[in-house]
Amino acid sequence: MPKKSTELSALSIAKIKATGRHSVGGVDGLCLNVEGNSRVWILRATVGKRLDKDGKLKSHRRDIGLGPYPEVTLAEARAKATELRLQIRNGIDPIRHKQEQREALLLQQRREKTFRECAKIVIEKKTLELKNEKHIAQWSSTLETYIYPVIDNRLIGSITKTDIVSALEPIWIEIHETAKRVRGRIETIFDYAKAMGYFEGDNPAQWKGNLEPILGNLKQESRPHPSLPYKQVAAFIQDLRQRIEISPKALEFAILTACRSGEVFGALWKEIDFKNNIWIIPKERMKADKKHRVPLSQAAIRLLDQLDK
Numbered sequence: 001m002p003k004k005s006t007e008l009s010a011l012s013i014a015k016i017k018a019t020g021r022h023s024v025g026g027v028d029g030l031c032l033n034v035e036g037n038s039r040v041w042i043l044r045a046t047v048g049k050r051l052d053k054d055g056k057l058k059s060h061r062r063d064i065g066l067g068p069y070p071e072v073t074l075a076e077a078r079a080k081a082t083e084l085r086l087q088i089r090n091g092i093d094p095i096r097h098k099q100e101q102r103e104a105l106l107l108q109q110r111r112e113k114t115f116r117e118c119a120k121i122v123i124e125k126k127t128l129e130l131k132n133e134k135h136i137a138q139w140s141s142t143l144e145t146y147i148y149p150v151i152d153n154r155l156i157g158s159i160t161k162t163d164i165v166s167a168l169e170p171i172w173i174e175i176h177e178t179a180k181r182v183r184g185r186i187e188t189i190f191d192y193a194k195a196m197g198y199f200e201g202d203n204p205a206q207w208k209g210n211l212e213p214i215l216g217n218l219k220q221e222s223r224p225h226p227s228l229p230y231k232q233v234a235a236f237i238q239d240l241r242q243r244i245e246i247s248p249k250a251l252e253f254a255i256l257t258a259c260r261s262g263e264v265f266g267a268l269w270k271e272i273d274f275k276n277n278i279w280i281i282p283k284e285r286m287k288a289d290k291k292h293r294v295p296l297s298q299a300a301i302r303l304l305d306q307l308d309k
Contacts (some may be wrong), residue, residue: 027081041077042065161204256300
């Protein structure tokens, strides 16, 4: 039977100055480790088995820190050591148990992200992806109008399919196209949250086999904007030229170049090569993400000359 250490008093502990490990008694393996000005409580205990260098199982002796002295008193150190000895007796590795608790706490903290917090990060990333500022603004505005009032600062891990339906159902028929886009945005936010570990399980905003049976597909009639008969174009342009505002001029330029409105509205003088009658649209404003060269007719050049005066 191993020799029991003498049970030291608090006064005796205070007098220990020599460097080294000093048994204090009261609990087997409880020591005060002194190194310079550092004085730390340590429990020396056998925890399970380990393989030695020869591949043989042997008792695994470990040092478990209990905190610094005198912040942790002798009585507190003995109480902690007694508790750890009980855990070891019950087959629990105190060090591993503490690590698992720390990991569980970190996981819990990671999951304490709200829907709005995740949405904010996704929108920031979309700002780098999307070229059209209007589309970027629509992400924030539609979530603010239709989704935040329902799930706003809820923890994203607590939001269910029922919550998503509650947010989408009131607008699903009335403004169906907008509702469809909003659903897609919510799905993207949950994809991000799941990838980051803030959410587990199936995406509650997923369409197929999830929201589709509840919200249903609506048959939408295609209603394209009516076109102007080509025989009326000349008269239409003449009418535009009677107007002095910039908008009619931009519309005429769009007609003469057959370009999209976004490309016309963003045009800069430095993009116009008057020497070669070419408009060079940078790829950042092109839908295909490629620089585009637009030949300019004499009518388009005359219009630009008027605007430059």
